[in-house]
Amino acid sequence: xxxxxxxxxGGAALITATAIDTVAVIGRHVNLPLRGSIELMQPAVLVxxxxxxxxxAIAGNHARIRLLIDRLGPPARRVVDRLSDLGTAxxxxxxxxxSVWLALDLWSGHETSxxxxxxxxxxxxxxxxxxxxxxVVTFARAAGRKRP
Amino acid sequence: xxxxxxxxxxxxxxxxxxxxxxxxxIGVALGLVGFGGLAVVLGFEPAVIKSGVxxxxxxxRYELGTLPLFLFMAHVFFAVDASKDLFNAAAKMLGHRRGxxxxxxxxxxxxxxxxxxxxLATAATIGLVALPEMRQRGYADTLATGSVAAGGTLGQMxxxxxxxxxxxxxxxxxxxxxxTAAIIPGITQALxxxxxxxxxxxxxxxxxxxxxxxxxxxxxxxxARIWEVIVLICLVIGGIAMGWISPSExxxxxxxxxxxxxxxxxxxxxxxxxxACEETLRTSGMIYLIIIGALIFSVFIGVTGLAxxxxxxxxGLGLGTYGTLLLVAALLLLLGSVLDGLALMLxxxxxxxPIVTATGMTPIWLxxxxxRAMEIGFVHPPLGMNLYVIQGVAKDVPIGRVFRGVxxxxxxxxxxxxxxxxxxxxxxxxxxxxx
Numbered sequence: 001x002x003x004x005x006x007x008x009x010g011g012a013a014l015i016t017a018t019a020i021d022t023v024a025v026i027g028r029h030v031n032l033p034l035r036g037s038i039e040l041m042q043p044a045v046l047v048x049x050x051x052x053x054x055x056x057a058i059a060g061n062h063a064r065i066r067l068l069i070d071r072l073g074p075p076a077r078r079v080v081d082r083l084s085d086l087g088t089a090x091x092x093x094x095x096x097x098x099s100v101w102l103a104l105d106l107w108s109g110h111e112t113s114x115x116x117x118x119x120x121x122x123x124x125x126x127x128x129x130x131x132x133x134x135x136v137v138t139f140a141r142a143a144g145r146k147r148p
Numbered sequence: 149x150x151x152x153x154x155x156x157x158x159x160x161x162x163x164x165x166x167x168x169x170x171x172x173x174i175g176v177a178l179g180l181v182g183f184g185g186l187a188v189v190l191g192f193e194p195a196v197i198k199s200g201v202x203x204x205x206x207x208x209r210y211e212l213g214t215l216p217l218f219l220f221m222a223h224v225f226f227a228v229d230a231s232k233d234l235f236n237a238a239a240k241m242l243g244h245r246r247g248x249x250x251x252x253x254x255x256x257x258x259x260x261x262x263x264x265x266x267x268l269a270t271a272a273t274i275g276l277v278a279l280p281e282m283r284q285r286g287y288a289d290t291l292a293t294g295s296v297a298a299g300g301t302l303g304q305m306x307x308x309x310x311x312x313x314x315x316x317x318x319x320x321x322x323x324x325x326x327x328t329a330a331i332i333p334g335i336t337q338a339l340x341x342x343x344x345x346x347x348x349x350x351x352x353x354x355x356x357x358x359x360x361x362x363x364x365x366x367x368x369x370x371x372a373r374i375w376e377v378i379v380l381i382c383l384v385i386g387g388i389a390m391g392w393i394s395p396s397e398x399x400x401x402x403x404x405x406x407x408x409x410x411x412x413x414x415x416x417x418x419x420x421x422x423x424a425c426e427e428t429l430r431t432s433g434m435i436y437l438i439i440i441g442a443l444i445f446s447v448f449i450g451v452t453g454l455a456x457x458x459x460x461x462x463x464g465l466g467l468g469t470y471g472t473l474l475l476v477a478a479l480l481l482l483l484g485s486v487l488d489g490l491a492l493m494l495x496x497x498x499x500x501x502p503i504v505t506a507t508g509m510t511p512i513w514l515x516x517x518x519x520r521a522m523e524i525g526f527v528h529p530p531l532g533m534n535l536y537v538i539q540g541v542a543k544d545v546p547i548g549r550v551f552r553g554v555x556x557x558x559x560x561x562x563x564x565x566x567x568x569x570x571x572x573x574x575x576x577x578x579x580x581x582x583x
Binding site: 127 | 167168169170171172173174175176179180183196197198199200201204207208210212213216217220396397399400401403404407421422425426428429430432434437438441486487488490491
């Protein structure tokens with residue numbers, strides 16, 4: 001369920017990003033420039049990236065070097081896999097802590113983009129909620145459940 | 149800041165290598181070592197805040213949007229069988245020559261490389277259509293598997309290239325200039341593979357029989373099936389090289405054209421769109437995590453001064469430009485035997501950048517050179533990911549035979565790497581002319 005929602009939200013953002021830059025390119029060549037196209041792209045790219053992190057965590061297909069672990073027996077490989085999951089969760093926790101720290105510091109500043117006034121605190125909130133989802137998925141995997 | 153020394157950086161690199169070989173995810177290993185190192189050198193609070201800053205910068209970075217959009221374009225093209233059309237067109241044009249389907253495989257890989265930036269995906273998709281055809285026509289397994297495995301690496305070099313996008317972000321150089329600089333190395337790499345095939349079938353004609361010549365009506369029909377791809381190549385690569393559009397815009401326009409092609413071919417549906425988005429997001433997520441980790445790691449390396457110290461140490465050896473570059477090549481090939489391509493790039497870029505620029509080469513040259521070295525790792529034992537991908541397609545061919553098949557192409561890869569060192573104009577000329 002979570003996977004389908006994430007793919008559709010991320011997919012919608014991908015198509016939105018495709019449309020924004022395509023319209024911007026056409027607009028530039030017919031003298032109808034799209035104002036603040038980069039500022040419009042930023043939230044679209046953020047949603048794509050955040051959903052991508054969750055989708056990759058659910059699929060469990062983060063790149064690893066398997067030269068040595070493929071030579072281990074199944075019990076040892078399970079231990080290594082679990083440690084790798086815990087390492088991933090720890091790194092996500094570091095990123096989340098740093099990102100929440102910044103979001104809290106800047107929350108009352110009401111940061112917005114220059115031309116269109118895109119609210120950055122909403123973007124930070126979306127990124128942080130996504131990281132929480134990645135953390136939950138990774139912990140669930142480490143605890144032995146493949147999918148939440 | 150007492151611990152901000154090159155020695156601390158060296159310990160970090162050693163820990164990173166251990167974590168990578170222990171199977172920790174590449175992005176996580178880079179990020180944890182970078183964060184841990186920053187915490188030791190600068191303190192916990194700055195390290196956490198820097199990690200948060202890198203995360204948000206990466207997720208909102210306009211240039212990085214290029215990556216998922218190019219991946220989206222490639223996945224939409226997968227769904228409309230563009231790989232099959234590209235190989236068929238090349239096979240109709242070249243299939244009658246001795247070894248013609250092997251040439252067609254390399255040409256198909258080069259063509260598919262223009263809509264896709266991954267070696268593995270190129271080898272797998274072209275392999276699926278080319279290998280059964282070559283084996284059915286009596287080609288030797290070694291030539292069939294070797295040509296596709298080697299040809300697959302063109303996906304990484306010919307723009308748009310995922311590896312070059314990642315390098316551009318890490319080294320903070322223009323992705324557009326990297327793409328333009330990669331055009332001649334990509335073409336010369338493909339030409340060298342053609343020479344290898346020509347030599348092989350000339351020396352051992354039994355490797356590949358000549359086929360029947362397809363009539364021009366069939367050839368034109370096959371070419372008509374790929375006209376959209378040709379338009380796309382002109383728009384995406386030509387547009388970036390001429391400076392008409394930025395790489396991010398080219399990726400968006402490419403994705404829009406891919407969707408239009410899918411609609412015209414009546415293959416644009418909800419299921420197809422979902423599949424394309426799913427594959428795009430999964431791969432992007434993997435690469436995003438690696439980039440975030442690599443950026444934190446490179447901040448740590450920068451703070452310790454390891455890169456500058458390594459640069460001074462290598463300069464102190466007095467090897468001269470070519471000696472230094474040959475040493476760099478040897479190091480990349482050695483590490484490429486045990487490290488995955490992206491890990492190799494992200495681990496070595498912050499350290500090699502000052503060493504290479506001290507010899508007079510530019511970061512753009514290093515980007516092309518590292519990508520080339522990464523590609524060799526894809527067809528080079530013991531990792532040789534492309535070889536295992538090809539064996540997955542042709543399951544009854546032993547891996548040893550696939551390794552033997554790729555060996556002549558590997559020799560041409562080493563020659564190409566030397567050409568990049570001794571004739572750097574291969575990299576510099578086109579961006580200079582088009583600037």
